[in-house]
Amino acid sequence: xxxxxxxxxxxxxxxxxxxxxxxxxxxxxxxxxxxxxxxxxxxxxxxxxxxxxxxxxxxxxxxxxxxxxxxxxxxxxxxxxxxxxxxxxxxxxxxxxxxxxxxxxxxxxxxxxxxxxxxxxxxxxxxxxxxxxxxxxxxxxxxxxxxxxxxxxxxxxxxxxxxxxxxxxxxxxxxxxxxxxxxxxxxxxxxxxxxxxxxxxxxxxxxxxxxxxxxxxxxxxxxxxxxxxxxxxxxxxxxxxxxxxxxxxxxxxxxxxxxxxxxxxxxxxxxxxxxxxxxxxxxxxxxxxxxxxxxxxxxxxxxxxxxxxxxxxxxxxxxxxxxxxxxxxxxxxxxxxxxxxxxxxxxxxxxxxxxxxxxxxxxxxxxxxxxxxxxxxxxxxxxxxxxxxxxxxxxxxxxxxxxxxx
Numbered sequence: 214x215x216x217x218x219x220x221x222x223x224x225x226x227x228x229x230x231x232x233x234x235x236x237x238x239x240x241x242x243x244x245x246x247x248x249x250x251x252x253x254x255x256x257x258x259x260x261x262x263x264x265x266x267x268x269x270x271x272x273x274x275x276x277x278x279x280x281x282x283x284x285x286x287x288x289x290x291x292x293x294x295x296x297x298x299x300x301x302x303x304x305x306x307x308x309x310x311x312x313x314x315x316x317x318x319x320x321x322x323x324x325x326x327x328x329x330x331x332x333x334x335x336x337x338x339x340x341x342x343x344x345x346x347x348x349x350x351x352x353x354x355x356x357x358x359x360x361x362x363x364x365x366x367x368x369x370x371x372x373x374x375x376x377x378x379x380x381x382x383x384x385x386x387x388x389x390x391x392x393x394x395x396x397x398x399x400x401x402x403x404x405x406x407x408x409x410x411x412x413x414x415x416x417x418x419x420x421x422x423x424x425x426x427x428x429x430x431x432x433x434x435x436x437x438x439x440x441x442x443x444x445x446x447x448x449x450x451x452x453x454x455x456x457x458x459x460x461x462x463x464x465x466x467x468x469x470x471x472x473x474x475x476x477x478x479x480x481x482x483x484x485x486x487x488x489x490x491x492x493x494x495x496x497x498x499x500x501x502x503x504x505x506x507x508x509x510x511x512x513x514x515x516x517x518x519x520x521x522x523x524x525x526x527x528x529x530x531x532x533x534x535x536x537x538x539x540x541x542x543x544x545x546x547x548x549x550x551x552x553x554x555x556x557x558x559x560x561x562x563x564x565x566x567x568x569x570x571x572x573x574x575x576x577x578x579x580x581x582x583x584x585x586x587x588x589x590x591x592x593x594x595x596x597x598x599x600x601x602x603x604x605x606x607x608x609x610x611x612x613x614x615x616x617x618x619x
Contacts, residue, residue, distance in 0.1 A: 253475075254488040254544050258501050258517040262537065264548040270555060273576065273616035277598050280610035281319040286311055288610055294579075295341040295348075297571040300361075301613065302348065304339040310348065312361070317613070323363035325350070331365035333357045338380035340388050342415070343571055349388060349415070351380045356388075356418065369418030374404055379459045381466065381569055388413040389466060389479075391459050396434050405430055410459070410468055423468075423484065429495060431471040431502060435522040452527045456504040456518065463573045467513070471502040476513075488513075488539065504531055509574040509618055513539045514549065536560075553614070556580075557593035574618040582609040 269275065278301065280288065288303050288311060295302045300320075301313040309324035325332045333352040340349040346361040349369075353376070356369040371377075378393035392409040407430070408422040436452040460467040465480040472495075476488040494500050499520040506514040516534040523529050538549035550560040561578055570577060585602040588594050594602055601612060 253486055254539065254541070254546075255491045256476075256488055256503060256515070256537075256539060256546065257491045259492060260546075262547050264550070265538075266550045266552065266560075267538075268554045269551055269561075269576070269616045270553060273618045275553070275555070276615040276617070277601055278315070278317040278613045278615065279601050279605070280313055280317045280613060282606075282609040283319050285322050286313070286319040286610065293339060294577060294613070295339065295569050296577070296613075296615070297341075297343040300343065302339070302341055304336060304350075306336065308336075310339065310350075321363075323359070325357070325359065325363065325365070331357070331368075338377060340380045340382045341569065342382050342385070344385065347415075349380065349382075351377050356380075356413070358415075367416075369413070369415075371418070372420055374406070375420065379457060381459070381461045383412060383466070384464070386415060388415060389459070391468075391470075393433070395430065396432050396453070409470075423479070425468060425470070425473075425477065425484070427470055427472040429472055431494070431500060431520065433471075435527055436524070452522070452524065454518070454520070454531055455528050456502075456531060458505070460505050460508040461569045462508045462510070463569075463571060465508075465510075465573075467505055467508040469503050469505045469515070471500075476503070476505075487541070504534075506536065507576055509576075511540065511542050511574070511618060513541060514551075515539070551576075553578075553598075553616075555594065555596045555598050556585075557588050557591070570615070572615075572617065576616040576618065578614045578616070579611040580614060581611055583607055585612060 280286070280301070289305045289308065293304045299315055301315065301317065303311045303313070308326065309322045311322050312320040314320055326334070326336065328334050333350045335353040336350045337353065338351040342348070347366065348359055348361070350357045350359070354371050356371070358366045358369065360366060374394045375392055376394040376396070377390045378396070379390055381389045383389040390411050390413060392406045392411065395405050407426055407428060409427065409430070410423040410425050411420045412423065413420055433454045433456060434452065435454070458468065458470045465478060468477040468479060474490045474493050475486045476490070478485045478487050490503050494502055501517055501519045504516045504518045506516065515537050516531060517537065518530050518534050521530055535548045536550070537546060539546045552558055552560055582605045585594070585598070586605060586607060589599065589602045598612070
């Protein structure tokens with residue numbers, strides 16, 4: 214009994230030391246919006262912005278990677294990508310983890326789906342540490358840690374009232390996430406987390422808040438209701454908008470919370486304000502928020518989203534909002550239509566976010582084999598993508614395009 218108490222005390226002391234070191238570790242310019250530098254770029258949703266068509270071939274070096282198709286390697290539409298110079302790793306919700314090499318050749322599949330002590334049942338997000346060759350699966354109430362061979366290594370338990378909305382590799386010691394627990398339970402019954410951005414210790418799971426305070430959070434959930442399935446069972450359903458306030462550009466992280474006006478960069482343990490939304494987010498009802506789409510050293514693509522509830526199609530407010538681009542070097546803001554001139558001249562409207570890529574300033578687009586074959590038959594394709602498509606079949610895996618901005 215005495216040994217157990219000593220072990221608990223040692224564990225708690227390690228977590229406390231980790232917390233204190235982390236507080237010293239993070240350098241913060243300011244998280245008080247009243248103190249934010251007025252010289253920051255202003256992203257104004259009320260202005261008329263010019264429209265530009267931008268060919269990704271002109272601003273980026275392009276790499277097309279066909280993912281090998283086998284009976285074991287088929288990926289679904291709802292998949293996340295983590296990419297390094299050696300691996301492409303995909304994760305299906307409630308499904309397996311697929312490993313490909315950087316040329317797209319299939320390596321292996323790891324399936325730990327289940328309810329056993331070393332399995333995961335709700336694989337909502339995956340973060341990857343390519344140096345340690347570990348991956349971290351968010352299983353809602355815990356994070357399961359595995360080797361690249363699929364060996365279970367440890368379980369990180371979650372604090373009470375924690376529901377991760379993202380999960381990224383931050384550095385060799387920490388993961389980074391944001392908490393949306395209050396989005397997934399009745400708001401009147403749940404505590405509101407006013408400091409919802411956290412670093413997570415990779416060894417013990419300790420969560421430490423970043424110094425960003427959101428006094429008046431904005432929920433992505435419009436409506437919750439309990440629907441009875443039968444006389445013995447019911448289910449809670451939510452009308453929710455699919456957006457993310459946290460994006461990664463390799464080791465530079467954008468934090469663009471919907472409840473505050475300031476956008477932050479977290480890089481090398483320094484939290485820096487980079488832009489301000491105008492008008493203030495809480496000046497209108499319903500509010501207009503910024504939904505970031507892609508973040509690089511030179512560009513931020515995003516959407517101004519008016520949080521008007523459309524019961525038949527809640528995500529319409531995001532899907533039909535025009536894409537904006539802020540040039541961080543020139544401070545120019547415009548409506549943008551991105552396209553690839555090696556394909557049909559058509560705006561790329563799909564979500565262009567990989568979960569994370571170990572290179573700076575990359576845009577990731579996945580092209581379905583079915584769509585490429587249609588463009589091939591219509592004579593739209595040229596160059597390498599035409600050659601790749603000539604060898605595809607209708608039900609093959611996607612072709613991944615990595616656009617490395619110059």
